[in-house]
Amino acid sequence: MSLWEVDLYPLEGQPDLLGRRVTAEAATLGLGKIDVLAARGFLIQSGAHSAELKQADIDKIVRELLCDSVVERAVVGRPADAALRKAPAGHEQLVHVLPKPGVMDPVAQSVLSAIADLGLKADAVRTMTKYWFAPLADDALKLLKAKVLSNDAIEQAVVGPLPFDKLEFGSKYEFKPLTVPLLSLDDAALMKLSKEGQLYLSLVEMQTIQNQFRELGRDPTDAELETVAQTWSEHCSHKTLGGRIRYRDGDREISFKSMLKETIFAATQELRKRWGDKDWCVSVFKDNAGVIKFDDQYHVCFKVETHNHPSALEPYGGANTGLGGVIRDPLGTGMGAKPICNTDVFCFAPPDMANDKIPQGVLHPQRVMRGVVSGVRDYGNRMGIPTVNGAVFFDERYLANPLVYCGNAGLIPVDKAFKQTLHGDYIVSVGGRTGRDGIHGATFSSAELTTESESVSGGAVQIGNAITEKMVLDVILAARDRNLFTAITDCGAGGFSSAVGEMGEEIGAEVWLDKAPVKYDGLSYTEIWISEAQERMVLSVSPEKWEEFEALCASESVEATIIGKFVPTGRLKLLYGENVVADLSMEFLHGGRPPVVREAVYDPPAVLPQPLPTKYTWDYTPELKGILGSLNVCSKEWVIRQYDHEVQAGSIVKPLVGVKNDGPSDAAVVRPVLGSKRGIVISNGMNPHFGDFDAYHMAASAIDEALRNCVAVGADPARIAILDNFCWGDCEQPETLGSLVRAALACYDMALAMETPFISGKDSLNNVFRFQGADGKRNTISIPPSLLISAIGQIDDVAKAVTMDLKEAGNLLYQVGATRHEMGGSHFAVVQKLPGGQVPQVDAPLAKRTFQAVHKALGTGTVRACHDLSEGGLAAAATEMAFAGGLGVRIHLAQVPYSLMLNPRSQEAAERLARDHEHLELHPLSAMPDATAVLLFAESNSRFLCEVPQAKAAAFEKALTGIPHALVGEVTDTGRVEILGLPQPTRDMPEEPSELRVPKVVDASLEDLKAAWQQPLRW
Amino acid sequence: MANPRVLVLRAPGTNCDLETAHAFERAGAVAERLHVNRLREQPSLLDSFQIMCLPGGFSYGDDVSAGRILGNQIRVRLADDVRRFRDAGKLVLGICNGFQILLKSGILLEDDVPATGGPATAQATLALNESGRYEDRWVRLHTQGSKCVFFSGVESMYLPVAHAEGKFVPRDAAVLAKLEAGGQACLKYRPLEEGAATSAALPAGANHTVPYPDNPNGATNDIAAVCDPTGRVCGLMPHPERHIDAVQHPQWTRMKKLPPVGDGFVVFQNAVRYFL
Secondary structure, three states, X not given: OEEEEXXXXXXOOOOOHHHHHHHHHHHHOOOOOOOEEXXXXXXXXXXXXXXXXXXXXXXXXXXXHHOOOOOEEEEEEOOOOHHHHOOOOOOOEEEEEEEOOOOOOHHHHHHHHHHHHOOOOOOEEEEEEEEEEOOOOHHHHHHHHHHHHOOOOOEEEEEOOOOOXXXXXXXXXXXXXXXXXXXXXXXXXXXXXXXXXXXXXOHHHHHHHHHHHHHHOOOOEHHHXXXXXXXXXXXXXOOOOOOEEEEEEOOEEEEEOOHHHHHHHHHHHHHHHHHHHHOOEEEOOOOOOEEEEOXXXXXXXXXXXXXXXXXXXXXXXXXXXXHHHHHHHHHOOOOOOEEEEEEEXXXXXXXXXXXXXXXXXXXXXXXXXXXXXXXXXXXXXXXXXXXXXXXXXXXXXXXXXXXXXXXXXXXXXXXXXOOOOOOXXXXXXXXXXXXXXXXXXXXXXXOOEEOOHHXXXXXXXXXXXXXXXXXXXXXXXXXXXXXXXXXXXXXXXXXXXXXXXXXXXXXXXXXXXXXXXXXXXXXXXXXXXXXXOOOEEEEEEOHHXXXXXXXXXXXXXXXXEEEEEEOOOOEEEEEEOOEEEEEEEHHHHHHOOOOOEEEEEEOOOOOOOOOOOOOOOOOOHHHHHHHHOOOXXXXXXXXXXXXXXXXXXXXXXXXXEOOOOOEEOOOEXXXXXXXXXXXXXXXXXXXXXXXXOOHHHHHHHHHHHHHHHHHHHOOOHHHOEEEEEEEOOOOOOHHHHXXXXXXXXXXXXXXXXXXXXXXXXEEEOOOEEEEEOOOOOEEEEEOOOEEEEEEEEEEOOHHHOOEOOOOOOOOEEEEEOOEOOOOOOOHHHHHHOOOOOOOOOOOHHHHHHHHHHHHHHHHOOOOOEXXXXXXXXXXXXXXXXXXXXXXXXXXXXXXXXXXXOOOHHHHHHHHHHHHHOOOOOOOOOOOOOOHHHHHHHOOOOOOEEEEEOHHHHHHHHHHOOOOOEEEEEEEEOOOEEEEEOOOEEEOOOOOOOOEEEOOEEEEEEHHHHHHHHHOOOOO | OOOOEEEEEEOOOXXXXXXXXXXHHHOOOEEEEEEHHHHHHOHHHHHHOOEEEEOOEOHHHHOOOOOHHHHHHHHHHHHHHHHHHHHOOOEXXXXXXXXXXXXXXXXXXXXXXXXXXXXXXXXXXXXXXXXXXXXXXXXXXXXXXXXXXXXXXXXXXXXXXXXXXXXXXXXXXXXXXXXXXXXXXXXXXXXXXXXXXXXXXXXXXXOOOOOOOOOOOOOHHHEEEEEOOOOOEEXXXXXXXXXXXXXXXXXXXXXXXXXXXXXXXXXXXXXXXXOO
């Protein structure tokens, strides 16, 4: 056996991009200016299962495959050779970074097969990166290793020369049946087993399993216990939200038998009944994604998932497999949908947090953000699925529990929306091989993170291989169109255990675990059964179609393997060779879980006073810039540009729009069928800050925001479907669960009032982090209640879509929807650190009529630009429209439609003011001291700013009949954003009559404002 | 002559094959998507086509370097067949990953075999973007001369690029001079607004004149596409198949009147017309 090492350095004059990255990231983390040279490397082993590669062979491999001689030079040798260990002058400190054994290394796999293309053979390949540093202090090196170079969860960093001369393989597995002595355990021992075995089941669940096996008169096998734990995990069964909850808020008490079914699902069922023949839902809350009608040929489906805990430990791999996983949802829906676009929404702690504020076991938020973005980028781009919409939120409470929501929409022929497994069908695994990666992902997602999570649950972290999934996608769609299988589902959390369990629930299944193809030797039957290795789909294929199916897969080099059979026994039976290693009734598995009963309480907090600025003549330009330059509002171009948002050639309204392609679009318009006019519209709504006030209004606002984003680009509000994703803290706390239930009640009310159905959803609970602080005290960080609403709308002709960038000087600007005194949780309040205030609410019937009217106005071609009013209110929306279009705006606050009540003191002041200035026509808000801030920055829902050509003003106003709206300004060619405040009575001399003066409350150039908006995340 | 037949080559990780086939069909060709495994089994399949197109994507994940693995498969298994195809007066187009594959296969720019012996060396490569990352953005392009069949009659185009490894780097000054002199550097990045963007800083010692991001990757001499000496084999980094309709233009909502087709359509029309 022999091992070759190949190091590839940039040729002189070529940039050292690997080294440059390390220097840049070290600098942003405060580690100073690091001097480093880097090489990418390969370790190639041969001689055990192949002839040993000779010098001439390795030279050929380097020349023809590994080294790009135009820009690189290669150093080749045995790992111990002096040539490989010779330090470049002044850079004596050597560090190697390699994936840990067993961690997916897609490049290594490709190199193995590419070596075969050259007519040679190797046994194993591992990639690595080699860094040569100028001498570093030990602690600096340690910090660098941990913070920049490697992640312990998946990589090893070796300081100095490589300590091995061969790559490790797994050793052969010897079958050994294992039973778990469950019957004899007392309660304490049951709980110990639940935790230490990473089952994460409750005591009553453990007792139920114990009783079941008592009846059977035997102890369970390890595979049986694991199967039950996977099936009953929060991730797979949604037992908390789908379970019994006793909820109280104020004087009201509601007892739910199944909370989700009675709120979110129920609203959809009521709507479908109401619509009758006109129902446009196809399959909701049943399959891997929600399916709705699109056109005569196709339906569309949509799903958003989270991958929070894995992303906390290994941001790149977690986000990578998060997106990879959600793409398999549409692919596993009906008989398989073609994925047409991705969405992604992330929540992080601020990336500039000081290093000393980061608890042990937690990655720095900047590193998390960079890793997550790269992970999504590399999976989505490689799959050839455009990532068209998203958002990024920042709050310190996401420090240890970053949220990574990944979504995917798919297109499915109308006759392929349903599936049915038949008895006698083979159970077929397609795609990636099974390895030890991702063991216990399903149960781990139910556990809270702690400082030790990384070492306990590192196995749950994995790296994806997008190309494997792309190959699977290609053959599955071809097989679908040739009717070669009867049902399909994705292999996600819980692996085969969940996939087979689900497909065979109504029938029964026998699985031959020794048949499953494995990545390496040594996997036990239980590991094969519960591994969550990526890129696998499970299909049921009838015996007469098997040959054709297998040939199709082989023709595109995709592995398909029969691993069992669906048999009408009502039992799940697992075999390893001749040995039965599990035999459970489907009834117990799927129906035996004891109901979870939880208490939930909610006390709506009182509205606290908010100290708003009260000067009429205030120059609010600095406050506006502060909002534009805040992390939540600022440009996300750095993220967006790294995603291919145009592959498949369907991108019609892109995430960045305007005269310089850099303005923030409200929603994406995608034309999924080449040569057709019909489009889908993707948007989202989320505002965790509102959740600190009232979860009900947060949820209602998120729905309103998702819908108005969709409507702003031209979607028909009567055809928008939405998804819910609840990410919450510890729901065993009645208050935490209470806020979730309250949000779900808002979802129910809004869905019915807006006639907008929920079609699918997902939850991630337990997003808390417990750790011991530097002071020795136990601390807990819980995320804020984070409800993401994702919307999928439709537009009959994409050429009618409208973007948010201003188009032409001289056009009129209308605000649609009234501004209310709703500054609680607004970005003005967040940036100015003002507590209290009223959180925005939704007037649902008015919102519905507003969306219909705006849609009508857009559809008749009266609107040249439209932007929803959200973060930063009118001032931010007008500014974004202006710099996106490269045109100025002048806005008159006196004309803004509002619904503001003067309090008694202001009322009195108004009357006094009117008496003092009898000859003047005062604005009704003249005596309301904080009116200017409210009109500029309030985040009241259901509002838009529309650009309307003068010639179309009458038609526009007609479409808006009955909806609050007003002409508030015009588009200018001044290159400035000018906002004129409320007219104020002033007099120069005491005895002179007063006159009205209009203060300029915002005045700044587009360049200035745009720079403020672009600066924070211009990495 | 009947409508030309286009082979759109697929491989693991190819992902622009459907829209590329669609663009050729819109232009009047008959397009067939074919997996590289089929072509490897039966290279004579090529005979029934007039145009071969390698579309964009991430063939074999861009593992090792973009286009290298599929480029090698072509180099080892199919090079003679593709050269015969070219020599029969037919067309070969590589878009984005297809450009990377063509270049690394040695088909687009033949390797130099040193007179003194020793291994053949590639004339040029497509290296990692100067920015160090993948980027999707729209660029202004100008054609250079009339060598290349695909850009015949085209002066300027506005197209998206979406890649991480698109920086064209010739092996040395002699290669560059030969490509320029022969009209083979047939498409170049231009400033989005002529004159306006030139104030942006160029990195020290830059070997291009258009600054980032208008030259999105730092390509030498702002080269976005290269053709072979016949002008019938061409590779380009931008994606013409993503701009065959006006509504694919990122600023179409700003236009008073939409043009009948997008800028990229002419590339496919030129290929089809070549055979009509």
